[in-house]
Amino acid sequence: MRNHLLTALTLLLFSLAAAKTVTVQPGDTLTRLAVRYGTTPQALLQANPGVNPAKLRAGAALRLPAVPARTWTVRRGDTLSLIAQRSGTTLGALLGANPRLNPQVPLQVGQRLALPAPATARTATTAVVRTASIRVNAALPVQGRVTTPYQAAHPGLDLAAPTGTPIRAALPGTVVESRFDGQTGWGWTIVLDHGDGMSTRYSHNSANLVQVGAQVKAGEVIARVGSTGNSTGAHVDYRLYRQGQAVNPFSVQ
Numbered sequence: 001m002r003n004h005l006l007t008a009l010t011l012l013l014f015s016l017a018a019a020k021t022v023t024v025q026p027g028d029t030l031t032r033l034a035v036r037y038g039t040t041p042q043a044l045l046q047a048n049p050g051v052n053p054a055k056l057r058a059g060a061a062l063r064l065p066a067v068p069a070r071t072w073t074v075r076r077g078d079t080l081s082l083i084a085q086r087s088g089t090t091l092g093a094l095l096g097a098n099p100r101l102n103p104q105v106p107l108q109v110g111q112r113l114a115l116p117a118p119a120t121a122r123t124a125t126t127a128v129v130r131t132a133s134i135r136v137n138a139a140l141p142v143q144g145r146v147t148t149p150y151q152a153a154h155p156g157l158d159l160a161a162p163t164g165t166p167i168r169a170a171l172p173g174t175v176v177e178s179r180f181d182g183q184t185g186w187g188w189t190i191v192l193d194h195g196d197g198m199s200t201r202y203s204h205n206s207a208n209l210v211q212v213g214a215q216v217k218a219g220e221v222i223a224r225v226g227s228t229g230n231s232t233g234a235h236v237d238y239r240l241y242r243q244g245q246a247v248n249p250f251s252v253q
Helices: 002-018 030-036 041-047 080-086 091-097 118-127
Strands: 021-023 061-063 071-073 112-114 145-148 157-160 166-168 173-181 187-195 198-205 221-224 235-242 245-247
Touching (some): 041 061
Antiparallel strands (some): 166 221, 187 198, 198 235
């Protein structure tokens, strides 16, 4: 009996020592934290009894729920889209589970990727807008980390990068907006029209470098990363629209 108690106590202490805590950032919500760390809001509440989800305080420490680690070892021929499909998740959720991963850099054989929790993967899947009719190859506007993936409450990507980082056009197009949008909180914003009902928006910039009417090429620098408007840190809020409806940039093939 004593041995059983010692074993249970050892396992409990090991679990507590291995538990990870995270610091709440300004603007964080339980949903945003759950997506970022591959869990669910319900699991976060269970791991942090007494926390009021409506009154999260910046700087507070939250314990992440203990979940079995899921990883993927990159094999020859693997791509991020293929890994997401085979592991039953989405590209947005996969990138959210690997915030330091740059989707524009080729994967290396033997590289290990963290897989999002199954519940997170299913949630992300329901948030994706089907875009089977779109046939384009859009690049991300900055080489930054995804701090907020595409979801119903935030139909775009937040890509964090240092202030002044170049923002590049995802596709060739025409500048139809280049202004400071203080009414909606976008801050310095650029909108490009790519034709066929498709457009992209780049917001919270520190500086806009192109004027309305300019023709830009894919990859051309159009602005610089900032934190203007309703923003809590340097990033670009990148959104892609089809016929006026926001779609997940990672679902566009």
